[in-house]
Amino acid sequence: MERNIFGELDRKAGLGENAAVPAETPVVVSDSVIRKLRLIVGDENVLCEAAQLLVYECDAYTLEKRLPGAVVLPQTTDEVARIVKLCAENNLPVIPRGAGTSLSGTVLAVTGGVMIAVTRMNQIVNVDYPNRRALVEAGVVNAWITNRVKGEGLLYAPDPSSQPACTIGGNVGTNSGGPHTLKYGVTTNHILGFEMVLPDGQIIWLGTEPDGGEPLEGYDLRGAVIGSEGMFGIVTRILLRLVRAPEGYKTMLGVFESVDDASQTVSDIIGAGIVPGALEMMDQLITQAIEEAYHFGFPLDAGALLIVELDGLNAGLTAQAEEVIAICKKNHAREVRTAKSEQERADLWKCRKRAFGAIGRLSPSYLTQDGVVPRSKLPEIMRFIQSVSTKYGLRIPNVFHAGDGNIHPLILFDDREPDQVQKAVQAGEEILGKCVELGGSVTGEHGIGIEKIDFMARQFSAETLDVMMALRRVFDPDARFNPHKMFPGAKRCNEFILKKRAAA
Ligand SMILES: Cc1cc2nc3c(=O)[nH]c(=O)nc-3n(C[C@H](O)[C@H](O)[C@H](O)COP(=O)(O)OP(=O)(O)OC[C@H]3O[C@@H](n4cnc5c(N)ncnc54)[C@H](O)[C@@H]3O)c2cc1C
The missing domain is CATH 3.30.70.2740 (Alpha-Beta Plaits)
Incomplete structure (x- = not known):
């Protein structure tokens, strides 16, 4: 017997039959379930027409596509819990979804089922300035938080390049990072606690509670859920840590003849004991595409560009910047430009963060x-x-x-x-x-999503994977939440889609 979660568990839960069904045959969401979903959230918050569902056929990993049986757009935790209970009663797969910007197929409805998109749960419930934290609903867009608190000299540190679109719930699902996580850490370092609906419909809170209550002693289940790609439950409200915005920035652009020189500079900067807020590289081809799209004034013949951003107290920043410039020069940088204004810094980051968008030029x-x-x-x-x-x-x-x-x-x-x-x-x-x-x-x-499931066995031993699967079973004994993701043996549809393309 193959040792994977979709073997042992699925037989117990009935999903095993689904797992044995060819990927072409999606789980049916019956008319009766659709009617009940409408009673819970209202007609306008249930999508089940093929044309409506097309928007949800994939995320930003577009190689594999699959329509969910229905998409539900709840507005409260109570609605989420009732939808989840209904799905549990009907043994339906549930796919939690935020903005669908995942790049690894983490929200693909491989077996169909009910997709629960939290994008209408989008309120910043409150901001506790003295304690530097905010309580937000899972569908709040990442960038909205810093926009809301920056006037008070605070920010929410994890800044994925997709931050104008991606949701905090999705960031929790993937433990999102971003350019500034070099210094500040990734999502898990900034989430104090959250409310979550378990696959049986129970509502729980993990980690620090919004009223200030500290977690009871025990395992850090908050940490275990962050990065679990929607397989443990649906996160509905999140208590975030806010950090003080740096007093000053020095944002530099190093222009190099080669990627090797730029790479060596990265090692040397860190080796010198400097931890920049961000240290990003762009090679020649992407620079050319970005320049064509956004006209920043990047040199088109450079082998590589390095964005080095130092941040912190103004005192000392200039000296540190000089050290960085010296390291760049030692590694044959043709020139090092420093942003002269906040506008110039913002323009540079806009180019970097919109880099993927420039690919359409290529x-x-x-x-x-x-x-x-x-x-x-x-x-x-x-x-x-x-x-x-x-x-x-x-x-x-x-x-x-x-x-x-x-x-x-x-x-x-x-x-x-x-x-x-x-x-x-x-x-x-x-x-x-x-x-x-x-x-x-x-x-x-x-x-990992569906894209990299085959790599899990190369990166982890069978014993380690067993432990991960056992943990999943604690939260979702039926393996119904976001099925066919992450674990070796999970079904993917990439092969049959590719075959179909080849035959077409
Ligand atoms: C142009 C572009 C740039 C990007 N840059 C970065 C980057 O710099 N850093 C980075 O880390 N990522 C980046 N990404 C990837 C993506 O934006 C992140 O993974 C992001 O966290 C996904 O958020 P989302 O709201 O779109 O979630 P979705 O894509 O909808 O979902 C992602 C995962 O989270 C789960 N999930 C969603 N909502 C919930 C919830 N409420 N409860 C439980 N699970 C949930 C889903 O089931 C899925 O497994 C980028 C993507 C694009 C398209």
Whole structure:
């Protein structure tokens, strides 16, 4: 017997039959269930027409697509709990969803089922300025929080590039990072506690409570849920930590002839004991696309650009910036520009954070990879990516969180060409395999989803995977929440879709 959660558990729960069903056959959400869903949330908050469901057929990982049986848009925790109970009674898969910006297929409705999108639960419930924390609903968009509190000199630190769209619930689902998490940490470091609806419909609170109550002694289940990709329950309200905005910034742009020189600079800056707020790299191809789209004034012939942002108390920032400039120069930087105004700094970040959006200038489709290598291995992985690009004849621009060793190769292809789709998938797999070989990881922040399930067994031992699955069973004994994600043996539809494309 195969040792995976979809073997042992599914037989008990009945989902095993679903698991044995070819991926082409989705679980049916009956008319009677649809009627009951409408009674809970109102007609306008239940979507089940094919045209309405199309919006929900995938996330930002667009290689695999599947329509859910219904999408429900609750507005309160009580509604979420009632929907979840109804799904439990009818043994239906549940897919929690935020804005659907995941890049690894974490919200794909592989078996159909009921998608619960929390985007209408979008209130910042309150901000506790003296204690620097905020209580928000799960559908609140990440950027809204800093926008709300910046006037008081505070900010919410995790800043994924998707922050104008992605939700805090989704950030909890994927333990999201961002450029400034080099210094400030990722989502888990900024979530004090949250309310969650368990797969049986119970409402619980994990971690610090909003009234100030500290968690009872025991396991850090808050930490276990963060990054569990919607497999443990639906998070509905979240208590966040706010941090004081830095007094000052020094934001620099290092212009290098080669990725190697820029990579060495990254290692040397950290080696010198400097921890910038952010340390981001862009290679030549992505720089050219960004420049064409946003006209910042980037040099088009540079081999690589480094954005180095120092932040903190004004006293000392200038001296530290001089040290950074010296390190850049030692590594043959052609020039180092410093943002002269807040506007210039904001424009630079706008370009960086909208980099993926500029890809449309280069290619009809792209696959974003997300791997991690030790910082010292950056030159090696970048050379490897170049060799993969040559091998498959696909262009691969790079824009990434260099300070964390978190790479984002963007594999360009044309999804109308089945051969190119196959090559893009293979190229991505080779790059991730190399990350593991170099002592890194197959994800830094985008999660496993369906995209990387096959890599889990390469990165973790069977025993470790068993423990992860056992933990999942504690929360979701029936394996109904966001099924067919993350664990080896989980079904994916990529292969049959690719086959269909090849046959078309
Ligand atoms: C242009 C672009 C740039 C990006 N940049 C970054 C980046 O810098 N850093 C980064 O980390 N990611 C980045 N991402 C990926 C993505 O934005 C993040 O993973 C984000 O956290 C997803 O949030 P979402 O609201 O879109 O969640 P979704 O994509 O809807 O869901 C993501 C996961 O969370 C689960 N989930 C959603 N809501 C809940 C809930 N309420 N309770 C429980 N589980 C839930 C889902 O089931 C799924 O597993 C980027 C994506 C794009 C398209």
